[in-house]
Amino acid sequence: MPSLFKIPIEKLKGVGPKSGELFRKLGIDTVGAMIRFYPRTYEDWSNPYSISEAPTDTPACVKAAVEEVSRPVRIRGGMVLLKAQVTDGEDRMSLTFFNQAYLYDKLREGGEMLFYGTVKKLGNYYEMASPVIADPLAAGIHPIYPKTAGLSAKKLENAAKSALDMLPQKINDPLPEEIRCRYDLCDLGEALHNVHFPDSFEALERARTRLAFEELLILQLGIANMRGGRKKTTPTHIEHDVSDEFICRLPFTLTGAQKRAIGECVTDMLSSPYPMNRLVQGDVGSGKTAVAAAVCYTAAKNGLQCAFMAPTEILARQHYESLSALLQSAGLRCELLTGSTKAAQRREICSGLENGDIDIIIGTHALISDEINFCRLGLVVTDEQHRFGVAQRSALITKGSDPHILVMSATPIPRTLALMIFGDLDLSILDELPPGRQKTATYLIDSSKRIRALGFIKKHIQEGHQAYIVCPLVGQSEMSELQSAEEYEQMLQGSLLSDARIGLLHGKMKPRDKEKVMAQFSAGELDVLVSTTVVEVGVDVPNATVMLIENAERFGLSQLHQLRGRVGRGKEKAFCIMITDNQSNTTQERLRVMCKTNDGFRIADEDLRLRGPGDFFGSRQHGLPELKAAGMSDMEQLENTREAAHSILLCDPTLSFPEHRGLAFETDRLFSRAGGHLN
Ligand code: ADP
Numbered sequence: 197m198p199s200l201f202k203i204p205i206e207k208l209k210g211v212g213p214k215s216g217e218l219f220r221k222l223g224i225d226t227v228g229a230m231i232r233f234y235p236r237t238y239e240d241w242s243n244p245y246s247i248s249e250a251p252t253d254t255p256a257c258v259k260a261a262v263e264e265v266s267r268p269v270r271i272r273g274g275m276v277l278l279k280a281q282v283t284d285g286e287d288r289m290s291l292t293f294f295n296q297a298y299l300y301d302k303l304r305e306g307g308e309m310l311f312y313g314t315v316k317k318l319g320n321y322y323e324m325a326s327p328v329i330a331d332p333l334a335a336g337i338h339p340i341y342p343k344t345a346g347l348s349a350k351k352l353e354n355a356a357k358s359a360l361d362m363l364p365q366k367i368n369d370p371l372p373e374e375i376r377c378r379y380d381l382c383d384l385g386e387a388l389h390n391v392h393f394p395d396s397f398e399a400l401e402r403a404r405t406r407l408a409f410e411e412l413l414i415l416q417l418g419i420a421n422m423r424g425g426r427k428k429t430t431p432t433h434i435e436h437d438v439s440d441e442f443i444c445r446l447p448f449t450l451t452g453a454q455k456r457a458i459g460e461c462v463t464d465m466l467s468s469p470y471p472m473n474r475l476v477q478g479d480v481g482s483g484k485t486a487v488a489a490a491v492c493y494t495a496a497k498n499g500l501q502c503a504f505m506a507p508t509e510i511l512a513r514q515h516y517e518s519l520s521a522l523l524q525s526a527g528l529r530c531e532l533l534t535g536s537t538k539a540a541q542r543r544e545i546c547s548g549l550e551n552g553d554i555d556i557i558i559g560t561h562a563l564i565s566d567e568i569n570f571c572r573l574g575l576v577v578t579d580e581q582h583r584f585g586v587a588q589r590s591a592l593i594t595k596g597s598d599p600h601i602l603v604m605s606a607t608p609i610p611r612t613l614a615l616m617i618f619g620d621l622d623l624s625i626l627d628e629l630p631p632g633r634q635k636t637a638t639y640l641i642d643s644s645k646r647i648r649a650l651g652f653i654k655k656h657i658q659e660g661h662q663a664y665i666v667c668p669l670v671g672q673s674e675m676s677e678l679q680s681a682e683e684y685e686q687m688l689q690g691s692l693l694s695d696a697r698i699g700l701l702h703g704k705m706k707p708r709d710k711e712k713v714m715a716q717f718s719a720g721e722l723d724v725l726v727s728t729t730v731v732e733v734g735v736d737v738p739n740a741t742v743m744l745i746e747n748a749e750r751f752g753l754s755q756l757h758q759l760r761g762r763v764g765r766g767k768e769k770a771f772c773i774m775i776t777d778n779q780s781n782t783t784q785e786r787l788r789v790m791c792k793t794n795d796g797f798r799i800a801d802e803d804l805r806l807r808g809p810g811d812f813f814g815s816r817q818h819g820l821p822e823l824k825a826a827g828m829s830d831m832e833q834l835e836n837t838r839e840a841a842h843s844i845l846l847c848d849p850t851l852s853f854p855e856h857r858g859l860a861f862e863t864d865r866l867f868s869r870a871g872g873h874l875n
């Protein structure tokens with residue numbers, strides 16, 4: 197199998213240099229990658245329906261014979277219309293095809309054929325628009341691949357077929373035989389054939405189970421590998437717990453949970469035989485920054501240098517502004533380093549870090565650039581860590597020798613997943629909000645009530661507050677039903693918010709422009725911030741009291757929770773209004789969870805239950821690779837794969853045994869897809 201990853205995709209029959217480009221767009225650059233490119237879903241052509249028995253609400257395969265075909269005619273808009281009549285002996289159905297004149301000859305041959313599409317019933321009259329047609333021999337389960345413009349379904353299917361033909365008779369299976377037996381998993385060859393061209397839905401399920409198992413297993417091996425080597429040396433312990441000195445300088449009293457978390461961190465650094473390796477999970481607004489600051493203070497007062505890395509410049513600056521005065525007045529030197537730090541200052545910071553004058557550096561991923569060297573880096577803190585690629589985190593860590601590590605996550609992760617993703621990380625949970633916080637009241641409406649929602653925002657603006665409006669996309673999009681931030685902003689200019697000062701923030705803007713808009717909003721110079729999800733991370737503007745989320749169905753629950761966390765950060769009661777026109781039960785049920793609870797952990801559990809673990813992966817969420825096979829039904833696999841990973845690593849921690857060579861290869865492959873991904 198590894199060797200197929202060396203054969204360029206263009207070597208496949210029917211793939212030339214031009215379509216090769218399109219394959220590459222989908223990430224398919226080699227024959228091996230094509231084989232590992234699994235269908236998105238399947239069409240069931242295996243048991244064709246008769247016309248009257250076919251479902252009318254979902255596409256299905258109907259078997260019928262062509263009775264009559266009319267010549268293609270040109271209609272308005274330059275389209276070509278082709279019509280045909282088919283019958284199954286009992287009923288008749290009319291078919292329409294647009295711009296597919298080439299089907300005329302095929303249909304005229306007559307005889308029985310398969311038609312895949314949605315049957316519409318009007319009285320006792322049936323019709324199907326633009327069906328896919330095939331020979332009755334094509335009955336079976338058809339793979340549907342994720343598409344890219346210009347690459348037809350047929351082309352992908354053929355490529356998958358010829359790629360599978362290139363598989364050797366005997367494939368080296370990355371899963372050792374012993375593991376396959378223990379968990380009753382089919383072998384790789386069978387799984388690959390059946391995931392593309394299943395003989396039955398049972399065979400498909402077996403293939404998927406096996407591929408998901410493999411994927412989850414190599415994910416865990418990879419994570420363990422990344423952590424490998426750590427914990428071997430003795431850490432730089434600290435001598436004194438001075439955290440109280442810092443705590444009493446804070447302008448507020450810490451919550452019990454904050455105190456507990458600080459205590460746990462300090463104990464790790466004081467007395468554990470290993471460097472601290474701790475994850476602080478706290479819901480939005482639970483006060484993670486204060487915890488991190490107290491830990492930095494304690495480490496710095498004990499002579500360790502600290503690096504505090506945030507995923508965006510806005511956040512880094514925010515942390516710097518709220519912490520530097522406190523730390524500075526306690527005699528610690530604290531500096532800020534981001535992509536926009538001027539060269540001269542940058543040089544000064546570099547030398548300050550090298551000679552040890554700087555105790556605490558707060559910054560963005562600028563901190564991991566090569567020119568940055570520390571004199572005695574002893575503590576690495578990453579905030580909102582799900583935005584960092586795993587690779588970036590380790591780049592910072594290796595600038596010290598076995599520093600203590602504190603990871604702060606605002607995305608509550610269900611415990612089952614946290615165990616897996618963070619393996620041996622110790623966990624502190626901030627399950628308590630600072631006093632006086634009110635629950636953000638959350639509503640779900642459809643777009644017919646948008647005007648009222650805007651009126652509600654107007655009222656809040658008149659009272660001196662601010663609002664966020666979140667849209668899923670930027671600029672004109674093909675999916676016109678989606679509200680895009682730019683168009684939306686223009687729409688608002690002409691709405692009842694025309695008097696409001698409106699700003700626009702989206703991911704395609706230059707960092708400097710983003711900063712500027714954010715700063716204006718922070719300073720209260722803008723009333724409304726229309727934004728894509730860039731506003732999701734950590735931004736703290738307590739005066740903002742309303743958030744309106746358009747096309748809420750497009751977001752995951754955890755993401756909605758993050759977004760909502762931008763409001764309700766002050767003393768005022770806050771509101772979150774989600775708009776969706778999607779009336780499907782699943783969507784409504786999912787979104788209603790938001791109205792019912794403000795508890796991030798409960799929401800994460802629901803998200804996991806409703807969407808499966810796949811969504812927790814992908815570099816954007818947790819800096820972990822995207823999963824291709826593992827999905828909803830694989831929760832119990834998680835436990836099995838954890839167990840399997842553990843037993844493999846116990847006897848072969850470096851995956852160097854011959855029977856683990858395939859696993860080592862797949863692990864490298866999975867993680868080369870992740871890494872280095874910063875928003
Ligand atoms: P998050 O956990 O989302 O990062 P922050 O650290 O940004 O939360 O804290 C949110 C807000 O709550 C900040 O304005 C912070 O100053 C404030 N805060 C944190 N801890 C407390 C506390 N114990 N009492 C009152 N306010 C607090």
Ligand code: MG
Pocket residue numbers: 484485579606734
């Ligand atoms: Mg934060």
